[in-house]
Amino acid sequence: MNKNDIKKKQSNKGLIDPNKTKTYLVYHETDLLTFLREKMPGQNQHNIRHMISNHQVAVGGAPTNQWFFKLYPEDEVTVSWTPIKKRERKDLPIIYEDEDIIAIDKPSGLLSVASDREKGRTAYRLVNDWMTQKNKNNRIFVVHRLDEDTSGVLIFAKNFETREALQNNWSETVTKRGYYAIVEGEDIENEGTLKNYLWQDDTFTVRITRNKDKGKLAITHFKKMISKGGYTLLDVNIDTGRKNQIRAQLGHIGHYVIGDDRYGEPSNPIKRLGLHAYELDFTNPLTGKKYSLKAEIPASFKKLFWVTHAEKREAIEKKKNGLMNKPAKKEKPRQERNSKPFGKKKH
Numbered sequence: 001m002n003k004n005d006i007k008k009k010q011s012n013k014g015l016i017d018p019n020k021t022k023t024y025l026v027y028h029e030t031d032l033l034t035f036l037r038e039k040m041p042g043q044n045q046h047n048i049r050h051m052i053s054n055h056q057v058a059v060g061g062a063p064t065n066q067w068f069f070k071l072y073p074e075d076e077v078t079v080s081w082t083p084i085k086k087r088e089r090k091d092l093p094i095i096y097e098d099e100d101i102i103a104i105d106k107p108s109g110l111l112s113v114a115s116d117r118e119k120g121r122t123a124y125r126l127v128n129d130w131m132t133q134k135n136k137n138n139r140i141f142v143v144h145r146l147d148e149d150t151s152g153v154l155i156f157a158k159n160f161e162t163r164e165a166l167q168n169n170w171s172e173t174v175t176k177r178g179y180y181a182i183v184e185g186e187d188i189e190n191e192g193t194l195k196n197y198l199w200q201d202d203t204f205t206v207r208i209t210r211n212k213d214k215g216k217l218a219i220t221h222f223k224k225m226i227s228k229g230g231y232t233l234l235d236v237n238i239d240t241g242r243k244n245q246i247r248a249q250l251g252h253i254g255h256y257v258i259g260d261d262r263y264g265e266p267s268n269p270i271k272r273l274g275l276h277a278y279e280l281d282f283t284n285p286l287t288g289k290k291y292s293l294k295a296e297i298p299a300s301f302k303k304l305f306w307v308t309h310a311e312k313r314e315a316i317e318k319k320k321n322g323l324m325n326k327p328a329k330k331e332k333p334r335q336e337r338n339s340k341p342f343g344k345k346k347h
Helices: 032-039 045-055 124-136 160-168 244-254 299-305 309-325 335-336
Strands: 021-025 055-061 076-080 094-097 103-107 151-157 175-186 191-200 206-209 216-228 232-236 275-283 290-294
Touching: 021 335, 032 076, 032 206, 055 290, 094 290, 103 124, 103 232, 124 151, 151 160, 151 290, 175 244, 175 299, 191 244, 206 244, 206 275, 216 244, 232 299
Parallel strands: 151 275
Antiparallel strands: 021 076, 055 076, 094 103, 103 151, 175 232, 175 275, 191 206, 191 216, 216 232, 275 290
16 A cells, blocks of 8 residues: 555444455356355355345445345355444445446545455445445446546446456447546656556566566557646546556656655645546447446546636635725825925025
């Protein structure tokens, strides 16, 4: 985790304790009860049903109490020693929803899916909880991911067939992946294209290499939008979806994304990573339906470069009130002002 990341203290209520769980990966279609009977031969069916009913089992970090919950390849089933409390979801930042997908504006600081260190506080669980509130038989499927500290458009499929179609044809079906990136420095070119080969070292940090056999090609296009106060806002579009490619490639040319010391030691003026996925355009291969999903630029990004209308009004009001409250100059009486003799004083 980057030292510049500012995390708010959060409650553990409703989360999964990784020290009190066991996780199993699903490789073929089945149901939850059958799967756990295979994975936990030491437990009888009655005990397994009790654990499921007692909310001690989660799929993808989201608890379920359905014995015959349908499982698909790549699902991750977690069994907890203690109950995993369900959480009510309100004000979900939904961008778009139909019968096949649901898209949200993922907040910065939230994992897309469960990891080894975090099973419960994820965008997947957030959306899955909200879906099951509407209908307990609803569920979602992971299509793609955003880095934990990157905000913006994140989509989930509502059925296995859509997930498979999108994942298997992702590079062909996606026509635009747009990001706003705030970088250090104002001397970056007005526009450019970065082409590098990337590889991941033992610390899971993405590096640039000249060895084509060692790395994977990453292509990133950028345009300068505005520069101010030592920072520049870029409109970035990527042709490839390599891990951390924007951060690694911009850092390689000396313009590090703010708030991200993994690729340098940039400043952190907005207390978060300066990267936001603002647009995702793609076509559903199953239906031919085209999507153009957008997430508004974060307020903290705008504040760094532009004065808001509210701030302008406030400044005008302050100036106006300052003039009104300023004491008027005291003028001397006309007779006194004109009583001063002209010319040199005689001695």
